[in-house]
Amino acid sequence: MFSFIYVEKSIKKHPRTLKILSRFPKSTVITCEHYGEIFNRHQQDFRIQKKDPCLILAEKHNKRIMPAPPEYGLNTTHNYYFSHMLNCIYDCRYCFLQGMFRSAHNVIFVNYEDFIEDIRALAVKTREPIWFYSGYDCDSLALDPITGFSRSFIEAVSLIDNAFLELRTKSTQVRKLLEMKPRDNVICAFSLSPSAVIKSLEHQTPSLAARLSAAKKLQLAGWPVALRLDPIVFVENFRAEYKFLFEQITEKLDFETLHSITIGAFRLPKRFFKTIKNLYPEEPLFSSQFNSDNGQVSYKKSTEKKILDWCEASLKSRKNCPPVYRQSLE
Amino acid sequence: MELTGTTTLLVALKAEAQPLIDHYKLKSARQHPFPIYANEQLKIVITGIGKCPSATALAHTAAFFSALPNHIWINFGIAGHKDHTIGTAVSVSKVINKSSQQTWYPNLIKLPNTLVKSLTTYEAVVGDYVDDTLCDMEAAGFMSAGSSLHIKSECLFVFKVISDNKLSDAKNITKNLVAGLVKMHIPTLEALIKKAEIKVQDARNGKLELGSELFEKWHFTQTQKSQLREGIRRFRALDKETLWQDMELDNCATAKDVIENLNRRLQKLLPKF
The missing domain is CATH 3.40.50.1580 (Nucleoside phosphorylase domain)
Structure with a gap:
């Protein structure tokens, strides 16, 4: 899977490093001083790297848990995000990571215990519910069999009374969760799109059917499952495509017990959009009619409103609809 | 050589x-x-x-x-x-x-x-x-x-x-x-x-030069050149079946007309998946 693995010298003997390396016996391991030497260097081509990315094992020294962007929460007050990984094994054309990072290599931070300590420290500062979102700079579960991420974090967070953990994913790697006792304060949130969008824009991701099947397994095992329909892409036959998606959701999942559904139209920070458009000039998605203001590129306000109004109404028209939240710049 | x-x-x-x-x-x-x-x-x-x-x-x-x-x-x-x-x-x-x-x-x-x-x-x-x-x-x-x-x-x-x-x-x-x-x-x-x-x-x-042949036919300012390139890029991405060169541009008197013509076509196009 990874031909070359860069490892920071200081964590070369970390038990998690050794465990991860044992999964890649054929990879060539290269020692570096700091992951930034490879990940943050100038003049990298994300598109070329994405074809054959390397893995980088590193230690995250600071800024491990960050306040979540305002539109990221579920109408909750205390929202944080964290990333035990940078980048993702999938290749979604709309993903902001292509614009945010110079490199397409995958970084895994192996010092989970420091992340968990920071989560605990934040949680004790309030008695109110405090949310920790994973899957902002990576897919939470895509490499779970290798990273052992879910077990480490779920076991730790489930011991904190007021903490909630959201694991956002497009993957079907739920085996580790199924081996564990379900926790009410750990929500597995599946990002879903219509099959046509998955086929065209979410390269190397599991199919819609596979994601729904993984979500159903978790539901049956008693885990809270949420759905994230974000970004919603305004395509030809938009209503037909998304209507069919909603039908598949209600048909395959236990719709009324879903924890929540969030909806958000395609949007990107302007500078990320420009970078990604230059990386993939032939991509139809970046050729739609967009508005560009307040540093964001998005559909025209009227279009965005129509998209979200229609999706929300369509979802809520279904029997026993779970809470639907909008993720919007407004 | x-x-x-x-x-x-x-x-x-x-x-x-x-x-x-x-x-x-x-x-x-x-x-x-x-x-x-x-x-x-x-x-x-x-x-x-x-x-x-x-x-x-x-x-x-x-x-x-x-x-x-x-x-x-x-x-x-x-x-x-x-x-x-x-x-x-x-x-x-x-x-x-x-x-x-x-x-x-x-x-x-x-x-x-x-x-x-x-x-x-x-x-x-x-x-x-x-x-x-x-x-x-x-x-x-x-x-x-x-x-x-x-x-x-x-x-x-x-x-x-x-x-x-x-x-x-x-x-x-x-x-x-x-x-x-x-x-x-x-x-x-x-x-x-x-x-x-x-x-x-x-x-x-992915990084081919676009539209330079039109620069000889009409006078484009630098800004218009950049608008034209972006328009052609979008057209090529959204309509892979039509060559942008096949657009009827003969009636265009100025570079501005060319860009407006292109933009009118683009408004009708949505990504097809």
Whole structure:
């Protein structure tokens, strides 16, 4: 899977490093001083790297848990995000990571215990519910069999009374969760799109059917499952495509017990959009009619409103609809 | 002589270059401060020994020849290592400048029968082989110049063949030995070039110049040129079945009309998946 693995010298003997390396016996391991030497260097081509990315094992020294962007929460007050990984094994054309990072290599931070300590420290500062979102700079579960991420974090967070953990994913790697006792304060949130969008824009991701099947397994095992329909892409036959998606959701999942559904139209920070458009000039998605203001590129306000109004109404028209939240710049 | 190749090899010595010149039937390109041999795909530049000549040769070649986007640059040649057997091929993962301790990470591609090691570039020939890295006198100059010229890190490779070690030091290196070592690894070098080309090809195709033929027909300001290019890019992305050149533009009196015409067409298009 990874031909070359860069490892920071200081964590070369970390038990998690050794465990991860044992999964890649054929990879060539290269020692570096700091992951930034490879990940943050100038003049990298994300598109070329994405074809054959390397893995980088590193230690995250600071800024491990960050306040979540305002539109990221579920109408909750205390929202944080964290990333035990940078980048993702999938290749979604709309993903902001292509614009945010110079490199397409995958970084895994192996010092989970420091992340968990920071989560605990934040949680004790309030008695109110405090949310920790994973899957902002990576897919939470895509490499779970290798990273052992879910077990480490779920076991730790489930011991904190007021903490909630959201694991956002497009993957079907739920085996580790199924081996564990379900926790009410750990929500597995599946990002879903219509099959046509998955086929065209979410390269190397599991199919819609596979994601729904993984979500159903978790539901049956008693885990809270949420759905994230974000970004919603305004395509030809938009209503037909998304209507069919909603039908598949209600048909395959236990719709009324879903924890929540969030909806958000395609949007990107302007500078990320420009970078990604230059990386993939032939991509139809970046050729739609967009508005560009307040540093964001998005559909025209009227279009965005129509998209979200229609999706929300369509979802809520279904029997026993779970809470639907909008993720919007407004 | 037109030099349009997609890959350039920088080697220090004529002896390193000669087997490649013969193999690829390269022709000499005259009037350059460095000997350059080329065919349509490949250039070989003989830089001379040392960091400075290596850096200068890269800078000269990059500046003098209009290279395609994502042109591949390879520093190829012999290097020493304390233990490795003479003739071992090595893809260099890290280049360390001994005098400044500055480091670079060249790109890597998995190659058969090839080690992956760090390399230290020294000011002079090394006799004691202290470090567990390869030693040479050029790679740091090559990487330093490549970085300064904003060449993408994916396009910079350092590939070496072990020519000396503790058992047989640099004094034993002869032209014949070098020629033999290079010849032995031409297939590996070819594999490197081929794989590197495949990697960058897709990104190279995406960056074609658009619309320049229209600039001769109407007068476009710089802003209008940029609007036209963006419009054509969007049109090509959204309507893959229609050639943008087939749009009826004959009625357009000015560049502004051309852009408006294009924008009207674009308003009707949505991404089709």
